Amino acid sequence: MDQIEKRLTKLALKGDQQAFAEIVGLYKDKIYHLGYRMLNNRHEAEDIVQETFLRVFKSMDRYDPNQKFSTWIYRIATNLCIDRLRKRKPVYSLDADMNDQEGLDGYSLIPSDDRTPESELMISETKQLIYDAIESLPVKYKSVMILRYLQDMSLQEISDVLGMPVTTIKTRVHRGREFLRKKLETKF
Amino acid sequence: MDCKLAVSLMHDYLDDDLAKEQNMMLKAHLQSCADCHMRFKELEQTEMALYSLPRHIPTASKELTERILNTLPKHKEPQIWVKWMKRHPAATAAALFLVVMLLSVINVFNQDSQLVVQGNNLDQIVIEGNTVIVPEGNVVSGDLTIENGKAEIFGDVEGNLTVIDGSLYTASTAQISGQVKSVDQALDWIWFKLSNVFSEIAYR
Ligand SMILES: [Zn+2]
Numbered sequence: 001m002d003q004i005e006k007r008l009t010k011l012a013l014k015g016d017q018q019a020f021a022e023i024v025g026l027y028k029d030k031i032y033h034l035g036y037r038m039l040n041n042r043h044e045a046e047d048i049v050q051e052t053f054l055r056v057f058k059s060m061d062r063y064d065p066n067q068k069f070s071t072w073i074y075r076i077a078t079n080l081c082i083d084r085l086r087k088r089k090p091v092y093s094l095d096a097d098m099n100d101q102e103g104l105d106g107y108s109l110i111p112s113d114d115r116t117p118e119s120e121l122m123i124s125e126t127k128q129l130i131y132d133a134i135e136s137l138p139v140k141y142k143s144v145m146i147l148r149y150l151q152d153m154s155l156q157e158i159s160d161v162l163g164m165p166v167t168t169i170k171t172r173v174h175r176g177r178e179f180l181r182k183k184l185e186t187k188f
Numbered sequence: 189m190d191c192k193l194a195v196s197l198m199h200d201y202l203d204d205d206l207a208k209e210q211n212m213m214l215k216a217h218l219q220s221c222a223d224c225h226m227r228f229k230e231l232e233q234t235e236m237a238l239y240s241l242p243r244h245i246p247t248a249s250k251e252l253t254e255r256i257l258n259t260l261p262k263h264k265e266p267q268i269w270v271k272w273m274k275r276h277p278a279a280t281a282a283a284l285f286l287v288v289m290l291l292s293v294i295n296v297f298n299q300d301s302q303l304v305v306q307g308n309n310l311d312q313i314v315i316e317g318n319t320v321i322v323p324e325g326n327v328v329s330g331d332l333t334i335e336n337g338k339a340e341i342f343g344d345v346e347g348n349l350t351v352i353d354g355s356l357y358t359a360s361t362a363q364i365s366g367q368v369k370s371v372d373q374a375l376d377w378i379w380f381k382l383s384n385v386f387s388e389i390a391y392r
Contacts, residue, residue: 017257024253032248046252053256083365130237149238155203163360174199181227181234 005069013060024053027070030151031077037146038081040135048084052077067160074151074161078143085139126187133183141176148173189217194224202235304335312343318354324361331366 011019028049035048055076063072134145147153147161159166197214200206218225273280303318308330314321318337322328326343335352341362348366353373
């Protein structure tokens with residue numbers, strides 16, 4: 001994976017559109033997932049994907065090849081999400097409710113092929129509870145928890161993406177975990 | 189061990205970051221403290237619930253890739269004077285001589301350049317000589333523009349950062365939410381002049 005990425009990045013740096021298209025193919029779903037969980041809104045998640053790749057494309061010449069490409073693209077995407085969350089804060093929950101009905105019922109979280117009555121039930125109970133709990137986290141914990149648990153990043157990787165010391169990331173994971181525990185404690 | 193330390197160790201355990209010795213200490217405490225035992229169970233269940241969430245679902249719409257590729261700026265064609273330069277090396281050498289001349293002229297122009305800083309809350313920055321520093325922990329809200337000076341960013345800039353005729357250093361702690369632009373007026377001017385010279389010759 002890393003070798004492929006290195007080659008693709010090199011090609012894309014030279015302005016190879018095909019190589020860039022492949023990078024988009026590799027990352028668009030991951031970035032979309034990140035955006036969707038951060039913003040809880042499909043349209044905004046797509047905006048984030050689009051904006052991220054546009055930034056990547058425009059600043060290819062500033063990419064440091066010693067850095068992992070994934071770290072770089074996640075940094076751009078995460079910062080874009082955090083910016084959006086900060087900007088919309090006052091009308092936030094109202095906005096999310098009105099724009100994204102289907103994201104809230106949870107059914108759309110699984111691809112239509114896999115939809116069985118059982119899986120819908122499962123989603124709508126425990127998992128939805130956890131998603132709601134994550135959704136209610138303050139921004140700085142939310143981003144760390146999403147990167148940790150939904151993007152499977154190590155504490156070190158999150159520290160690289162957010163440009164913060166590992167100790168800070170650790171503290172945030174601990175607090176985030178406690179926050180979720182309290183939210184879920186009655187449900188276990 | 190007090191319960192506060194125990195809780196902290198529980199989290200380290202869940203991070204897979206607990207030394208053997210501490211692991212034993214934690215176990216011993218959990219066996220003797222019902223509250224912590226309960227809390228540990230809840231934390232473990234929270235952790236398991238988090239790991240049970242699907243990873244890359246939902247997916248983006250199929251047209252998205254196409255839309256992304258369509259919005260990208262088109263790859264620039266090599267400019268006409270670059271092609272021309274390749275074909276006329278002698279004239280290129282002459283032009284380079286011209287560049288050197290222009291550079292020295294600009295140097296004379298630039299000698300008395302003054303540091304200019306534009307922004308909203310400038311109390312957040314520190315100026316040392318011609319170096320403008322945003323210290324770690326400080327937040328400049330809005331755009332920041334620095335002309336004829338060095339910029340060293342350790343803190344946050346909540347807007348665009350523009351450095352004109354200067355240098356820029358951003359530390360790993362720096363967070364710049366807007367666009368970062370370094371503008372070299374002298375260079376831009378040379379390019380402008382050069383392409384004019386070239387196109388005049390090229391079309392003759
Ligand atoms: Zn205890």
